[in-house]
Amino acid sequence: MSEAAALVALRGASFAYEDGPAVLTGLDFEVRKGRALALLGRNGSGKTTLMRLLSGGLRPHAGQLTVDGTPVSYDRKGLTRLRTTVQLVVQDPDDQLFAASVAQDVSFGPLNLGLPDAEVRARVEEALAALDITGLADRPTHLLSYGQRKRTAIAGAVAMRPRVLILDEPTAGLDPDGQERLLATLDGLRASGTTVVMATHDVDLALRWADDAALLTPSGIRTGPAPENLSRTELLREAGLRLPWGIAATELLRGQGLLNDGATGPRTAEQLAALAGPRR
Numbered sequence: 128m129s130e131a132a133a134l135v136a137l138r139g140a141s142f143a144y145e146d147g148p149a150v151l152t153g154l155d156f157e158v159r160k161g162r163a164l165a166l167l168g169r170n171g172s173g174k175t176t177l178m179r180l181l182s183g184g185l186r187p188h189a190g191q192l193t194v195d196g197t198p199v200s201y202d203r204k205g206l207t208r209l210r211t212t213v214q215l216v217v218q219d220p221d222d223q224l225f226a227a228s229v230a231q232d233v234s235f236g237p238l239n240l241g242l243p244d245a246e247v248r249a250r251v252e253e254a255l256a257a258l259d260i261t262g263l264a265d266r267p268t269h270l271l272s273y274g275q276r277k278r279t280a281i282a283g284a285v286a287m288r289p290r291v292l293i294l295d296e297p298t299a300g301l302d303p304d305g306q307e308r309l310l311a312t313l314d315g316l317r318a319s320g321t322t323v324v325m326a327t328h329d330v331d332l333a334l335r336w337a338d339d340a341a342l343l344t345p346s347g348i349r350t351g352p353a354p355e356n357l358s359r360t361e362l363l364r365e366a367g368l369r370l371p372w373g374i375a376a377t378e379l380l381r382g383q384g385l386l387n388d389g390a391t392g393p394r395t396a397e398q399l400a401a402l403a404g405p406r407r
């Protein structure tokens with residue numbers, strides 16, 4: 128991976144919670160511009176911790192966080208600069224939402240940056256539109272459904288116009304339609320230039336969505352192209368993950384001569400069904 132393309136990176140980063148064992152040790156990790164990155168690992172492997180280090184909520188005890196190759200300073204100015212570069216959406220929207228209405232909640236970040244009112248309004252409108260929740264602007268947050276709260280939390284991050292949007296297990300708790308809508312929203316954000324990172328333990332989702340997959344294992348983190356990393360059975364085992372069914376289906380189809388060597392295999396049941404021909 129080329130140094131030049133690293134937008135945000137951790138170099139030799141170590142972290143432990145107070146009185147706890149080391150969660151991450153000597154970790155090298157980078158977020159490359161424009162690459163959809165999935166961070167995978169079993170529960171407790173350190174995904175959330177790593178994301179909080181990337182977004183400045185936690186500070187590494189050793190090593191450093193860099194933006195465009197420059198070390199981040201953890202003073203007010205440095206953290207403000209980091210917040211406008213990296214935004215983290217936490218797993219549980221109820222940990223993020225606190226204002227009375229959706230629009231108020233989404234406006235909090237931009238207001239805190241001291242932006243003029245007109246700019247704040249424009250950003251809130253843009254973020255609500257990107258998340259398809261314009262109609263909820265005046266709705267009290269405590270009356271929203273879980274999926275709506277999740278979208279509101281993401282809108283709050285989007286309103287900061289970050290270059291990197293990090294989502295911690297964003298599909299957890301969403302129904303299938305909610306998941307599809309979220310993936311479509313993320314596609315839209317990526318198309319407008321936002322680099323998106325997500326933590327998940329859903330290998331099938333990662334294979335379908337990500338360009339790169341980073342797997343957290345007890346012996347370190349392994350980052351590489353998603354189709355390659357997610358077909359390495361030994362690495363998956365080390366990370367406590369299973370083989371994505373799309374990899375198994377692809378191998379079967381190739382073996383049966385039903386898929387050309389260069390062709391990408393099915394990533395969803397619908398794509399597999401399409402290979403079988405038209406459905407009645």
Ligand SMILES: Nc1ncnc2c1ncn2[C@@H]1O[C@H](COP(=O)(O)OP(=O)(O)O)[C@@H](O)[C@H]1O
Pocket residue numbers: 144145147150168169170171172173174175176177
């Ligand atoms: N606030 C905290 N205080 C102490 N230990 C924590 C805290 N948050 C997480 N941990 C511990 O750090 C390790 C990594 O947790 P976490 O980053 O949440 O993993 P993941 O998101 O992959 O499930 C776990 O052993 C967890 O128990």
Ligand SMILES: [Mg+2]
Pocket residue numbers: 174175176295
């Ligand atoms: Mg977590």
